[in-house]
Amino acid sequence: MTSPTGYAARHRAVVAERGRLCVGIDPHDELLEQWGLPGTIDGLRRFGDICVEAFGSVAGFVKPQVAFFEPYGAAGFAVLERVIAGCREAGALVIADAKRGDIGSTMAAYAQAWLADTSPLCADSMTVSPYLGFGALAPAVDAARAGERAVFVLARTSNPEGAAVQTADADGRSVAQSIVDTAAAENADGAATVGLVVGATRAHGLDLSALGGPILAPGLGAQGATAADLPEVFDGADRSWLVPASSRGVLRAGPDVTSLRDAALAARDEVEAAL
Numbered sequence: 001m002t003s004p005t006g007y008a009a010r011h012r013a014v015v016a017e018r019g020r021l022c023v024g025i026d027p028h029d030e031l032l033e034q035w036g037l038p039g040t041i042d043g044l045r046r047f048g049d050i051c052v053e054a055f056g057s058v059a060g061f062v063k064p065q066v067a068f069f070e071p072y073g074a075a076g077f078a079v080l081e082r083v084i085a086g087c088r089e090a091g092a093l094v095i096a097d098a099k100r101g102d103i104g105s106t107m108a109a110y111a112q113a114w115l116a117d118t119s120p121l122c123a124d125s126m127t128v129s130p131y132l133g134f135g136a137l138a139p140a141v142d143a144a145r146a147g148e149r150a151v152f153v154l155a156r157t158s159n160p161e162g163a164a165v166q167t168a169d170a171d172g173r174s175v176a177q178s179i180v181d182t183a184a185a186e187n188a189d190g191a192a193t194v195g196l197v198v199g200a201t202r203a204h205g206l207d208l209s210a211l212g213g214p215i216l217a218p219g220l221g222a223q224g225a226t227a228a229d230l231p232e233v234f235d236g237a238d239r240s241w242l243v244p245a246s247s248r249g250v251l252r253a254g255p256d257v258t259s260l261r262d263a264a265l266a267a268r269d270e271v272e273a274a275l
């Protein structure tokens, strides 16, 4: 077997050391309240700092949900920068859950924001939406490949509403399967630059066997999926590439750092035992 290159090497290394679980960092208002924090920028900053301390040095992957930082404006983005940098410095791979997608020229700016070393928001990967066409994502795919990073393209999302668009027919296969097949072609170089988002919440009917890249699988915990569901939901996929994700399911253990870390490690162990 040849040694992995590009993003694949970074991904494989962190999985070998820390496992496949991705902990979502989603500062919901209800969680701030449950953690005894004010719904202010100070509360958001404290939430972020606790997450960095709890997860940065033990989680393989963390996934800050950008949407929860945006309502705080510039100050919220400053907290997000701090969360991304803190987790990366502690060794976790950071997936910026930004779900960006636009015409190519604008996509290039999104890539610069989330995937360029020069940006204060620079992460290890980002989520992107192919609704403007897979080809429009090229600037992000190129930036990711050049920087040994990845993009996670929405294919079959964890929410029930996604089916109407994602299972629609596209020349004899579903829209989602066409995304999978295009991603697989991008991964022919072995660098695993193009990952997918495929929810863990239900059977998706996709053939993921030739993907050759990571599969972010949100839906564990609060959305009802369990680690025990994973083998059936992802039957036929290369499980070594699975990145099952849980946000509220872990975050509800807060605000105590040790309890949060223990919850993340317990979820990680359940995932590894199931897979």
Ligand SMILES: O=c1ccn([C@@H]2O[C@H](COP(=O)(O)O)[C@@H](O)[C@H]2O)c(=O)[nH]1
Binding pocket: 024, 026, 065, 097, 156, 157, 158, 159, 197, 198, 199, 218, 219, 220, 221, 222, 223, 245, 246, 247, 248, 249
């Ligand atoms: O298909 C998708 C894509 C993204 N998400 C995001 O993941 C987390 C899930 O949070 P939980 O608390 O574990 O339910 C959230 O940020 C979503 O925006 C997803 O759920 N499904």
